[in-house]
Amino acid sequence: xxxxxxxxxxxxTPRTLRRSMDARHLVMIALGGVIGSxxxxxxxxTIHQAGPLGAVIAYLLGAFVVWLxxxxxxxxxxxxxxxxxxxxxxxxxxxxxxxFATAWMYWLCWVVALGSEFTASGILMQRWxxxxxxxxxxxxxxxxxxxxxxxxxxxxxxxEFWFALIKVVAIVALIVLGGMAIFGFTPLSAENPGxxxxxxxxxxxxLLPAGIGGVLITSLAVFxxxxxxxxxxxxxxxxxxxxxxxxxxxxxxxxRLLVLFVCSxxxxxALLPYEQAGVTSSPFVDVFEYVGVPFAADIMNFVVITxxxxxxxxxxxxxxxxxxxxxxxxxxxxxxxxxxxxGIPLLALLVSLGVGLVSLISSVIAAETVYLVxxxxxxxxxxxxxxxxxAAQFFHRRQFVAGGGDPATLPYRTPFYPAVPIVAFxxxxxxxxxxxxxxxxxxxxxxGIPFVLLCYGYSxxxxxxRGRVPAPVVNEEAPVDRRx
Numbered sequence: 001x002x003x004x005x006x007x008x009x010x011x012x013t014p015r016t017l018r019r020s021m022d023a024r025h026l027v028m029i030a031l032g033g034v035i036g037s038x039x040x041x042x043x044x045x046t047i048h049q050a051g052p053l054g055a056v057i058a059y060l061l062g063a064f065v066v067w068l069x070x071x072x073x074x075x076x077x078x079x080x081x082x083x084x085x086x087x088x089x090x091x092x093x094x095x096x097x098x099x100f101a102t103a104w105m106y107w108l109c110w111v112v113a114l115g116s117e118f119t120a121s122g123i124l125m126q127r128w129x130x131x132x133x134x135x136x137x138x139x140x141x142x143x144x145x146x147x148x149x150x151x152x153x154x155x156x157x158x159x160e161f162w163f164a165l166i167k168v169v170a171i172v173a174l175i176v177l178g179g180m181a182i183f184g185f186t187p188l189s190a191e192n193p194g195x196x197x198x199x200x201x202x203x204x205x206x207l208l209p210a211g212i213g214g215v216l217i218t219s220l221a222v223f224x225x226x227x228x229x230x231x232x233x234x235x236x237x238x239x240x241x242x243x244x245x246x247x248x249x250x251x252x253x254x255x256r257l258l259v260l261f262v263c264s265x266x267x268x269x270a271l272l273p274y275e276q277a278g279v280t281s282s283p284f285v286d287v288f289e290y291v292g293v294p295f296a297a298d299i300m301n302f303v304v305i306t307x308x309x310x311x312x313x314x315x316x317x318x319x320x321x322x323x324x325x326x327x328x329x330x331x332x333x334x335x336x337x338x339x340x341x342x343g344i345p346l347l348a349l350l351v352s353l354g355v356g357l358v359s360l361i362s363s364v365i366a367a368e369t370v371y372l373v374x375x376x377x378x379x380x381x382x383x384x385x386x387x388x389x390x391a392a393q394f395f396h397r398r399q400f401v402a403g404g405g406d407p408a409t410l411p412y413r414t415p416f417y418p419a420v421p422i423v424a425f426x427x428x429x430x431x432x433x434x435x436x437x438x439x440x441x442x443x444x445x446x447x448g449i450p451f452v453l454l455c456y457g458y459s460x461x462x463x464x465x466r467g468r469v470p471a472p473v474v475n476e477e478a479p480v481d482r483r484x
Contacts, residue, residue, distance in 0.1 A: 031164045031253060034228040035171070035260070036311030040304045041120055042221050043265055044272075044283040049438075050218045051209040052201045052269035058215045059265045061427070062222040063258045066229050068424035069386045070250045071414045072393035073230055077246045078412045079396065086230065086385060087325065089392035093399060096463060100331050101455035102388040107322045107352070108451065109227065109381030110315035114356030117312040118142065121305050124282075127297070138357065145313050146353055149320065152342040156317055163310035170303040171260045174284060177291045178267035189292025198270050209274070217438040219431040225261070227382035229253060230389065231314055247412045319352030320345050331463070380432070380448035387428045394421040 047055040076089045086106055091099025118141055122134030148159050180186065184195030203209045210217075268283045271290055282304050288296035324345040326332035336348040393414055397407065407413050414420055435441040 031168065031256060034226055034253075034257060034311075035164065035167045036117060036228070036307050039171075039225050039261060039264065040282050040284055040307055042225060043268060046218045046221055046225075047265070047269050047272070047274050047283070049210060049221075050214040051203055051205075051207070052274050053207045054210060054215045055218070055269050055274075056262065056266050058218050058222045059225075059262050061215070061219065062226050063254075063262060065223065065386075065424060065427050066226045066257060067254050068420050068427075069389055070229060070254055071416075071420050072390045072424065074247050074250045074412045075410065075414045076389065076393055076396060077250075079410075081246065086389065087322070087329075089396065090388045091329070093392045093395035094388075096329075096331075097456050097459040098388065099329070100326075100459040100463075101452055102385055103322055103326050103331070104455050105381045105388075105448075105452060106385045107319055107326075109385060110318045110322075111352060111356045112381065113227075113315045114312050114319070114353070117308040117315065118356070121308045121312075124301050124305050124308075127301050141309055141312065142353055142357060145309065145316050146349065148313055149316050149349055150340075150344055150346060152344065156313070160310060160313055163306060163313065166303060167307045167310060168256075168260065170284070170300070170307075171264050174287055175260075175263045175267055177293065178271055178287050179263075181287075181291045182267065182270050186291050188294070189290075191292070193290070196271060200270055200273055203274065213434075213437070216430065216434040217441070219434055221441070223383050223386070223428075223431055226257065228311065228314060229257065230385065231318060316349065316353060316356070319356070320349040323348035323352060331459070380435070380444035383428050383431055384448065384452065387425060390421040390424040390428070394418055394425075 043055070046058060050058050080088045080092070087099040087103035089099075090102040118138040119134060121141055122137035125132070125137045126134065149156055177188075181189075181193070182196060182198070184193070186192055201207060208214065264284075268287055271287055272283055282300060284304065285297050285300040288300050293299065323332055323336045327334055327336035327348070336345060336351075338345065338347055340346050394417075397414070397417055400410075401407065407417075432445075436445055
């Protein structure tokens with residue numbers, strides 16, 4: 001039984017994580033975890049690979065898949081409102097080995113994301129400090145994020161709220177100013193470029209220069225751009241009134257992500273020729289320079305760095321909670337369950353940060369090329385975990401009904417069951433298959449698939465086929481009719 005236990009005295013150490021975050025924190029944590037390098041940097045790669053219209057279609061497809069996953073996640077997160085609960089879903093519905101693999105895949109996803117966010121931030125800092133090596137900035141940013149996470153969950157939530165707000169304001173500014181520039185209205189520009197309308201969407205090779213295959217091949221990068229939306233489930237154990245706040249946060253983030261991502265990609269694709277798009281510079285910087293925003297490059301450089309650190313902040317939080325949850329399940333050393341007086345799993349935080357600092361290797365060897373590989377690996381892990389979520393919801397509902405439960409009694413239930421989890425599973429699996437045809441992303445398969453098999457093999461050898469199945473994890477704050 002997972003319960004919230006408040007300390008009775010100032011010197012007493014809490015036994016569980018504290019429920020200190022509200023719905024607004026969940027919304028901004030989800031947005032903060034999503035809006036990062038995948039949008040601000042890798043969107044240029046997507047436009048270059050799929051073409052302008054292809055990129056818009058790819059992001060629409062990504063938003064649709066996120067909606068499907070979140071609909072599944074809502075039912076599971078309310079049923080299992082515990083910290084790091086993503087692997088709990090898989091363990092309870094598909095077996096402990098699948099839960100074990102899901103947990104370590106998700107941990108890998110965010111550890112790799114830490115590396116990519118630190119590296120990308122260091123690259124952007126060289127605009128102002130070219131004489132300072134990227135690895136120095138990696139260490140500085142790692143220290144900042146560790147401090148923010150080590151104080152308390154509420155401090156993390158408040159910090160992420162303001163980090164995310166800065167990013168949202170920047171994206172809205174790009175959509176508004178860029179949208180005006182598309183029609184030739186650029187009051188801030190001395191050059192006054194004419195209306196481009198949507199001429200860049202028509203390429204010499206047609207509307208889809210890379211064909212439908214180009215859209216599918218870039219889908220993994222797009223799904224990575226949306227990864228982090230599932231953080232609502234990870235933070236469920238530190239959320240007040242999860243039965244009410246989790247569904248509210250899920251609904252809000254889906255709408256915001258759809259508007260922010262798709263509109264910004266459409267503006268970028270309309271203003272920038274797709275042949276010039278890449279990852280060596282931020283397309284957001286290019287657009288703000290195009291519309292004539294004073295000091296556009298420096299302003300957007302600051303915003304992008306803030307965005308990257310925000311994602312790293314969420315990633316470090318997620319890694320620590322996942323190790324904590326694994327240790328509670330008996331699938332990681334028990335030492336990771338140790339909490340500070342403020343309810344922070346400090347050792348899990350330190351270990352996750354230490355492993356994440358392998359980004360230093362990529363920044364020294366080839367930051368601007370290895371970065372894409374890091375993004376691909378993290379994207380594979382994120383998609384694999386999404387597959388686990390939708391499959392877990394499918395089996396969770398079946399088991400609930402088989403046990404005599406009435407879906408109408410669920411505080412939150414996935415709509416259009418079983419179509420939603422099945423369609424999500426098919427689309428996500430197709431994106432995994434598609435990357436085999438893209439040499440830039442294929443290394444994700446070479447690393448991701450063996451890692452999944454290794455997790456299964458280790459779990460079976462260490463814990464047996466049935467694994468360790470602790471008591472069902474429920475919480476009295478979430479009124480769920482549980483039948484296991």
